[in-house]
Amino acid sequence: MTQNAVLSLDFIKGQAEEEQIIPTNFKQVKLTKKFLLPRVKDLHDDMLRLRRQYDQEFYLTDHPKKDVYPKGCCYEITKGVKTLLERELQSPKTVGLVALREFCLHGGIAKRVWGNLRHQYFQNAFQFGDLYVDVSNDTVTITKPKVEILPLGKARFFPITDYDIYANLAEKYWNGKVYPNRILPELAVMFPVFFVSAEGELQLHANYQTILYRNMQFDFALAEKFLIKGAFQDRILPDRYVDQLTKKFGVLEAALSNNDIKRYFEVARQSELRLDAVRCQLLLDQAQAI
Incomplete structure (x- = not known):
């Protein structure tokens, strides 16, 4: 299995609620266009910076996947970057994260999600409004860029429903x-x-x-x-x-x-x-x- 955790109903419920992909509506599309799209390159640079920071921290641990990292580590990476991101969003100092904070303060969705990527992979990623934000894009093919940001519709990222x-x-x-x-x-x-x-x-x-x-x-x-x-x-x-x-x-x-x-x-x-x-x-x- 993908995580070393004790199974309980509370854990399952919390995991499911955290990972659920939220269908985007007019409000989320509008907020994405207003706050995120004009700063999408800055946001990409910030997510890449956080991913590299997580990489450095990971290599200092004794994690059992250390020898194969980043292959197969999309869960660990996404959760780790999420922790770093939440910390910086409390008082953002970069253009991309200032835009993301404003987006959230105006009601934008920013959450970790899990689902079916292009009918080929299980994938952990982030949903920022109408954007698919993947900070573990290299965990299957390690030569791919570490970070990928796409409109949700173009990402072909779907919930797993059966x-x-x-x-x-x-x-x-x-x-x-x-x-x-x-x-x-x-x-x-x-x-x-x-x-x-x-x-x-x-x-x-x-x-x-x-x-x-x-x-x-x-x-x-x-x-x-x-x-x-x-x-x-x-x-x-x-x-x-x-x-x-x-x-x-x-x-x-x-x-x-x-x-x-x-x-x-x-x-x-x-x-x-x-x-x-x-x-x-x-x-x-x-x-x-x-």
């Missing part, structure tokens, strides 16, 4: 293989995706992503759709991983049918699982044990 989109991106981005979770049905209502990494490691996926919270908001409809109607529904988890899970959890050795899977979703809804913090936390704890 598990098929997530699964397709996961296979491309992490070079692994996705399977539907049909052998841990109680967990499947919240965690319908098994992911086998390029190194052969089995993971129960989407633990930290916004879609987990979205699935709970929709009373597990997104997970049910993925397992019963999705493009990955007919894939069968290889025996070696079934054996691994059976030894650990005593799971069923045969994948459940659609009708059997539906019954678990019916029970989850009838018992109002999504509103039961204690039971949800138990499932989150089990998911982290895989």
Whole structure:
């Protein structure tokens, strides 16, 4: 998974709210044109300066990704630059950040977001009104510029709204293989995706992503759709991983049918699982044990 954090409902909710892409309206477009576009080069220079500052600080740490940095570190970089940016915005001294502060003071949106970049990557970035601001543009191809600023419409940056989109991106981005979770049905209502990494490691996926919270908001409809109607529904988890899970959890050795899977979703809804913090936390704890 992408972050080393303890899963809890509060964490998931906070993460989802922080990462949500906000549809732009006339006000945001107008504020962007007034405050940011005239200073977009200055803003770019400031974001690049903050990114370089974060790079210097990162190399002084003992972070486990230090040897491969910046590859695969879009989350760490974006969060780190966000901390530096928030600090400087309290009393900005550069043209670009003065413009950004004025933009925010007049009601402009400035937040971290996460989503589907050009149907190729998971990406952490910033949304400044109608602008896509990426300070980790080099985390897949390290020869790319560190910072990219584009109008949101041109960036082709989309929210991840279902598990098929997530699964397709996961296979491309992490070079692994996705399977539907049909052998841990109680967990499947919240965690319908098994992911086998390029190194052969089995993971129960989407633990930290916004879609987990979205699935709970929709009373597990997104997970049910993925397992019963999705493009990955007919894939069968290889025996070696079934054996691994059976030894650990005593799971069923045969994948459940659609009708059997539906019954678990019916029970989850009838018992109002999504509103039961204690039971949800138990499932989150089990998911982290895989």
